[in-house]
Amino acid sequence: MTQIQASPSAVDEFISLGPLVQFPIGQVKALELDGRVIGIVRTVNGIHALGNRCPHQGGPICRGIVTGTMAPSDPDEYVYEKDGEVVRCPWHGYEFELATGRSVGGAVRGRVPVYTAEVRGDEVFFSWRRGATTS
Amino acid sequence: MIVDCDRHVAVGDYAELFTHMPQSWQKHFERDEFVGSVRDAASHIKLTDRFGDAVRVGSEACAEVDLALAVPHQGLTINGWADQVAAKTFITALNSWSIQNWEAYSAGRSAILVSPYDPEWSARVITEAVSRSDRYSAVALPLSSTLLGANSFDRIYRAATEADLPVVVHFSGVEGHYLGAPPLSGGVHTTAFARATLMPHLAESSITSLCFGGTFEKFPGLRVLFSGFGFAWLPSLLWRLDREWRTFRHDVPWVKQPPSEYVLDSVWLSTWPVGEAAAEWPSLFTSERLRSRVVFGSHDPFDGDTVDAIRDTLGESADAVLGHGSPVLARSLGAVK
Numbered sequence: 001m002t003q004i005q006a007s008p009s010a011v012d013e014f015i016s017l018g019p020l021v022q023f024p025i026g027q028v029k030a031l032e033l034d035g036r037v038i039g040i041v042r043t044v045n046g047i048h049a050l051g052n053r054c055p056h057q058g059g060p061i062c063r064g065i066v067t068g069t070m071a072p073s074d075p076d077e078y079v080y081e082k083d084g085e086v087v088r089c090p091w092h093g094y095e096f097e098l099a100t101g102r103s104v105g106g107a108v109r110g111r112v113p114v115y116t117a118e119v120r121g122d123e124v125f126f127s128w129r130r131g132a133t134t135s
Numbered sequence: 136m137i138v139d140c141d142r143h144v145a146v147g148d149y150a151e152l153f154t155h156m157p158q159s160w161q162k163h164f165e166r167d168e169f170v171g172s173v174r175d176a177a178s179h180i181k182l183t184d185r186f187g188d189a190v191r192v193g194s195e196a197c198a199e200v201d202l203a204l205a206v207p208h209q210g211l212t213i214n215g216w217a218d219q220v221a222a223k224t225f226i227t228a229l230n231s232w233s234i235q236n237w238e239a240y241s242a243g244r245s246a247i248l249v250s251p252y253d254p255e256w257s258a259r260v261i262t263e264a265v266s267r268s269d270r271y272s273a274v275a276l277p278l279s280s281t282l283l284g285a286n287s288f289d290r291i292y293r294a295a296t297e298a299d300l301p302v303v304v305h306f307s308g309v310e311g312h313y314l315g316a317p318p319l320s321g322g323v324h325t326t327a328f329a330r331a332t333l334m335p336h337l338a339e340s341s342i343t344s345l346c347f348g349g350t351f352e353k354f355p356g357l358r359v360l361f362s363g364f365g366f367a368w369l370p371s372l373l374w375r376l377d378r379e380w381r382t383f384r385h386d387v388p389w390v391k392q393p394p395s396e397y398v399l400d401s402v403w404l405s406t407w408p409v410g411e412a413a414a415e416w417p418s419l420f421t422s423e424r425l426r427s428r429v430v431f432g433s434h435d436p437f438d439g440d441t442v443d444a445i446r447d448t449l450g451e452s453a454d455a456v457l458g459h460g461s462p463v464l465a466r467s468l469g470a471v472k
Contacts, residue, residue: 070385072388074389075349075389076349
């Protein structure tokens, strides 16, 4: 895991996490910032930053896979959607929306912490500001 | 109001059914190979000396209740019959007999026996029965080795829902023993009492199938009563259903809310044998919504629980439980004294 010594000192302060090309699409890239693990996920639509704690039992969400999910459907039908916009916890498989941290389908209370990540030029920037995402 | 959702009604001799079937079928059945084999099959599931006693009128048995649903339990054994054509004739005769049997008593209601092996025929039986008599208050669906959440049962559920009748599931006693009836896990037990001990797992299996199969999404008005399977196991089942759904919701996206919600809206369990809850009732059934799933079912005349036994075991909840069957048998309530 990449360790980045310089962490934003204020909630709204942004620091660079490195060039965009270092963040492959569709994977959680775990980084350690000042002793705290975050996950950066680049999708075809944007970039997201997650805390490393599943609200179910504290599983390491940054070791999860990026996937889509099945939309609520009629019996015996599958409707796959949100491909690349969902992260699945490696412990119990709970799914969360990358953009909001919300549990897919309301399966579990609580959210995965979501922070702010932005792409400026060819570089990824991060802030501890909660709940915001950009595309 | 006291509503007993689990009475039993039985012919003393199978020959009593002959007048309730066409003459050609009478001649087919009128021999010891049939009468004897059915009688012997009943002996295989005999748990008490009282099993098989005729319960013809029921007015004495039902003296203390306002409404009693009787299951003609001998018909449930068709889940282990090899000849399912004959089985349909048999339960048709039982349906006719049982309604006549209970006519003398205003609180008595009967369940319509149907066949799990012919859902289309069963749907017609339900529709025709309710058009003939308002004394039918439920649909009795014997368990087969096809789980209840299978699409093949949709016709039965649709007909039951349209008739505003609950589906009653009660073991026949040949489960885990006869081919065609659902097996019990682990293997074939040699005794009826061993199989009876394990019957609750059939109800757990069926509820799980109904929830994850999406049956309650397809039929929001469906009411299902599991009768005779006990009930103390329900809280742990609901917890496990919800836990697995949270993890694997994407595998059953048609299950649009925690499975326990469907059960708490649409499934009931009868009290027999109430003794199993003697210690756990206050600590496990902690909410009114959970307690409301448990309805009085005496299981009379087979070592049944009396109203007093319910009161002794369930304490201050007992009076509510004795009346919890009202929404299950809602169609019949208007005609009750």
